[in-house]
Every structure is written in structure tokens, then in C-alpha cells.
Amino acid sequence: MDEKKNMSFLDHLEELRWRLVRSAIAIVIFAVGIWIFMEWILDNLFLSMRFTSFPTFRLMCDTLGVCVESIEINMQSTELLGQFSYAIMMSIMGGIVLSFPYLFYQIWSFVKPGLKKNEVGIAKGIVFYVSILFFIGILFGYFIVAPLCIQFFGNFQISEAIKNDFTINSYMGTVLSSVFYSGLLFLLPVVTYMFTKLGVVTPEYLKKYRKHAIVGILVLSALITPPDLISQVIVGVPIVILYEIGVLISKRVVRKKKKEEMNQV
Numbered sequence: 133m134d135e136k137k138n139m140s141f142l143d144h145l146e147e148l149r150w151r152l153v154r155s156a157i158a159i160v161i162f163a164v165g166i167w168i169f170m171e172w173i174l175d176n177l178f179l180s181m182r183f184t185s186f187p188t189f190r191l192m193c194d195t196l197g198v199c200v201e202s203i204e205i206n207m208q209s210t211e212l213l214g215q216f217s218y219a220i221m222m223s224i225m226g227g228i229v230l231s232f233p234y235l236f237y238q239i240w241s242f243v244k245p246g247l248k249k250n251e252v253g254i255a256k257g258i259v260f261y262v263s264i265l266f267f268i269g270i271l272f273g274y275f276i277v278a279p280l281c282i283q284f285f286g287n288f289q290i291s292e293a294i295k296n297d298f299t300i301n302s303y304m305g306t307v308l309s310s311v312f313y314s315g316l317l318f319l320l321p322v323v324t325y326m327f328t329k330l331g332v333v334t335p336e337y338l339k340k341y342r343k344h345a346i347v348g349i350l351v352l353s354a355l356i357t358p359p360d361l362i363s364q365v366i367v368g369v370p371i372v373i374l375y376e377i378g379v380l381i382s383k384r385v386v387r388k389k390k391k392e393e394m395n396q397v
Contacts, residue, residue, distance in 0.1 A: 151238045158234045163227035170219055173226075178307055179207070181282045188279040205286040206297045218300055225308055229270060229315070233263035258322065265318045273314025277367055278307045317352075317371065324378030328385045335383040338375075345375055 166173060180186055182205045193199035209215045228235070237259050285306070286296065327333045338345075349371045 148242060151242050155231070155235050155238050158231040159224065159227035161227070162230040163223040166223045166226040166230075167219065170223070174222075178304065181279050181307065182207075182286065186279055188275050189283070200283055203283055203286045204296055205282070205303070206295075207300060207303060208297055209300050215300060218304060222304060222308070225312070229312065232266055232315075233259065236262055258326075262319060262322055265322060266315045269315035269318025270311055272318065272370060273311035276370075277314050278310040280367070281306055281310055318374065320371075320374045321378045321381055325381050325385060328382040333382065335379055335386055338379045338382055342375075342379075346372060349375065 182203050184190075184200045184202065189200045211217075240259055282303075286298075289296065324333065324338070328335075349368055352368075352371070
């Protein structure tokens with residue numbers, strides 16, 4: 133660690149370059165795998181959201197009694213390079229998601245030597261926890277947020293005279309952005325933990341502004357989901373739970389910190 137701290141600016145740039153190269157190679161490897169199985173992935177994982185047989189819709193019907201009768205979505209590509217360019221984009225985004233733990237590890241390994249010993253201790257196990265939460269968020273976005281968006285906007289019509297013919301860019305853009313942002317949103321407990329360790333926030337602060345946070349969560353839910361109450365509740369409740377988990381984590385961090393200070397005295 134001391135050697136890395138004494139590295140010159142050019143040495144740091146060289147290390148950063150190689151970490152970026154290794155990250156790019158990891159993304160390309162997964163992207164190539166996705167490209168090879170592109171048709172199967174598109175038909176079975178993404179375009180399947182257009183049908184009422186999708187697991188989310190079946191579960192909603194069986195448990196909540198909210199059954200989706202049909203989803204009126206016709207797909208088309210209006211540009212010559214439309215399908216090809218989006219296939220490349222989908223492969224790259226999929227490569228980023230699948231290689232996320234390795235990418236984050238590369239970032240953390242580059243930043244870690246420049247941190248103080250106590251700051252490194254704060255982030256112990258961060259690669260594991262960030263990766264787990266990110267993938268849980270990805271699954272939440274895939275099975276909850278994206279299908280609800282597809283179901284609502286696919287059936288929404290201002291007038292019956294207007295037919296819904298969506299482009300592949302519009303459809304996949306909605307799905308991929310919903311899934312990816314959900315993955316990032318689920319990192320909230322880790323962010324809370326880090327900020328508490330660094331003294332930026334406290335449990336009291338989080339509890340004081342709980343009502344404000346809930347309002348913000350409801351607004352966020354309204355932005356990333358269709359404007360119906362059931363969808364907003366389905367998305368909003370897990371986010372509120374994540375916030376409350378963050379409060380509990382913050383309490384535990386402060387309690388442990390006080391205990392350590394007492395033992396030192």
C-alpha cells in the first residue's frame with residue numbers, strides 16, 4: 133500500500149489505464165456471449181413482457197386479483213440500422229451489468245490505496261455487498277418495474293383511432309433503463325452505511341427527515357412507474373423498506389462506534 137501511495141502521477145495513470153483495459157475486456161466477453169444468444173435473450177427475457185403469461189402478471193392475478201387481460205404492443209424498426217445498432221447497445225449494457233462486480237472491484241482496487249486505514253476499514257466487504265444489492269435491484273426492476281411500465285404504457289390510448297406501434301428502441305430503452313436504475317437505487321443501504329461511518333449522516337438525521345424521504349420516494353415511484361396507485365405502492369414499499377434498513381444500519385454503526393470509544397477510554 134505504501135508503494136502505491138508513493139507512485140508518481142504517470143504511474144497512477146498507467147495503473148488506471150490497465151484497470152480500464154481489464155474492465156473493457158470483461159465487458160466485451162459478456163457482450164459477445166449476449167450477442168451470440170441475442171435472439172433467445174430478446175424473445176424470452178424481454179419481449180416476453182408483452183404477454184400476460186409473464187410471471188409478474190400471473191403472480192399479480194393469483195395473489196392480488198389484478199389480472200391483465202391483454203397487452204396491445206406491436207413492435208417495429210423504422211431505421212435501416214435500428215435493430216443492428218440496438219443489438220450492439222443491448223450487448224454492451226448487458227456486459228456492464230453482468231460484469232458489474234468485477235468492474236466495481238477494479239474501481240475499488242484503484243481507489244483503496246489512497247485511503248486512510250480507518251477509511252479502508254469502513255468499506256470492508258463493500259464489493260460483495262454492493263454487488264449483491266445491485267443484482268437484487270436488477271431483479272426487482274426486471275420483475276416489477278419494467279413489466280408494470282410495459283403493461284400500462286402498452287395499453288394506454290388517448291383515442292381508439294390511434295394505434296400503438298412501438299419501435300424496438302423505445303421498448304427496450306424503457307425496459308433497460310427501468311432495470312438498470314432499479315439496480316442503482318438498491319445501493320441505498322450501502323450509501324447510508326458509508327455516510328454514517330464518515331459522519332455525514334446520523335440515525336437522528338435520517339429519522340428527522342423520514343417524512344421528507346417518504347414523500348421523495350413516492351415522487352420517485354411516480355416517475356419510474358405508471359401513474360396508477362397499485363404500481364406506485366408495489367415499487368414504493370420496497371424503497372421505503374430500504375430506507376428503514378438504512379436507518380437501522382446507521383443506528384448500529386453509531387452504537388458500535390460509541391462502544392469502541394468507551395473501550396478506548
